Amino acid sequence: MELKEVIGRRRSIRYFLPYRPVERDKIQAILEAARLASCAVNATFLRAIVVQRDELAPEVLEALKTPVSALTLDLAPVHIYFYGDLHALQRSRGQTLKELIDVGALNATHGWSYKFVDEVVWAQILEPLTRDPVRLVAAVAVDCGIAICQALLTAFDEGLGACLSAFEPRRAKEAFGVPDHWMPLYAMLVGYPAESWEAGGQRPRPPFAELYFEGRYGQPFHRDPAVVERLKAARMLQAPAPLPWRREEVKMLARAFGLPE
Numbered sequence: 001m002e003l004k005e006v007i008g009r010r011r012s013i014r015y016f017l018p019y020r021p022v023e024r025d026k027i028q029a030i031l032e033a034a035r036l037a038s039c040a041v042n043a044t045f046l047r048a049i050v051v052q053r054d055e056l057a058p059e060v061l062e063a064l065k066t067p068v069s070a071l072t073l074d075l076a077p078v079h080i081y082f083y084g085d086l087h088a089l090q091r092s093r094g095q096t097l098k099e100l101i102d103v104g105a106l107n108a109t110h111g112w113s114y115k116f117v118d119e120v121v122w123a124q125i126l127e128p129l130t131r132d133p134v135r136l137v138a139a140v141a142v143d144c145g146i147a148i149c150q151a152l153l154t155a156f157d158e159g160l161g162a163c164l165s166a167f168e169p170r171r172a173k174e175a176f177g178v179p180d181h182w183m184p185l186y187a188m189l190v191g192y193p194a195e196s197w198e199a200g201g202q203r204p205r206p207p208f209a210e211l212y213f214e215g216r217y218g219q220p221f222h223r224d225p226a227v228v229e230r231l232k233a234a235r236m237l238q239a240p241a242p243l244p245w246r247r248e249e250v251k252m253l254a255r256a257f258g259l260p261e
């Protein structure tokens with residue numbers, strides 16, 4: 001599938017075929033995509049623990065649930081618990097930037113050298129960042145979000161469905177032996193969808209003009225209808241939810257799973 005179509009087809013899938021396992025190679029592909037994501041300082045903050053739902057003790061599965069993620073945790077056969085490593089920057093001490101210099105990604109043309117990394121980037125920017133928890137958490141969260149997004153899109157490209165979900169971090173830490181310096185993020189719940197791939201259509205978003213500006217705040221970025229048409233043709237922009245049959249689909253799913261309608 002082309003990238004634009006993958007973006008267009010992705011929906012948060014919350015109904016999975018609970019009995020159908022996910023092939024190990026597809027899970028690996030998801031993790032490979034996360035690993036390739038652009039990352040701040042090239043320090044790679046994202047960590048993941050892959051868990052097969054059926055290998056969790058029933059009381060652990062229960063304990064991982066939150067009010068907004070209980071049923072989805074039950075239905076998804078694979079859970080990928082994502083964390084941000086708060087020590088990644090400290091450990092790197094700029095070394096990961098020097099690796100980028102070594103391979104010609106960061107060059108003297110842009111002022112890069114080992115000396116610049118040590119004396120400016122590490123000493124003046126990154127080392128102070130390691131001592132500023134608010135800014136550090138913001139940087140790690142953005143970094144991990146980008147990698148998780150690549151993982152999420154790859155799941156759909158592999159023919160799977162997925163939904164990011166909150167989980168109960170204390171119980172997860174205990175159950176999976178998570179180190180203290182890993183910041184809990186979200187779990188990606190993965191499986192074969194029990195709902196149609198359209199899942200009722202593309203979900204609502206605020207109008208384009210309310211989100212994006214040109215030059216200054218308050219001046220909307222002009223949304224060219226010709227571009228909208230091009231993206232529709234590429235299947236990135238698709239029919240908005242709700243598709244006319246969505247209510248019936250949800251009813252059918254509720255009956256199949258014995259859930260309230």
Ligand SMILES: Cc1cc2nc3c(=O)[nH]c(=O)nc-3n(C[C@H](O)[C@H](O)[C@H](O)COP(=O)(O)O)c2cc1C
Binds near residue numbers: 010013072
């Ligand atoms: C960081 C993040 C956390 C989310 N957490 C949950 C969650 O705990 N439970 C849930 O049902 N959906 C969760 N979602 C899914 C969103 O609610 C979803 O994006 C929204 O329903 C819009 O639909 P779409 O993803 O299908 O476009 C999360 C999404 C993101 C990006």
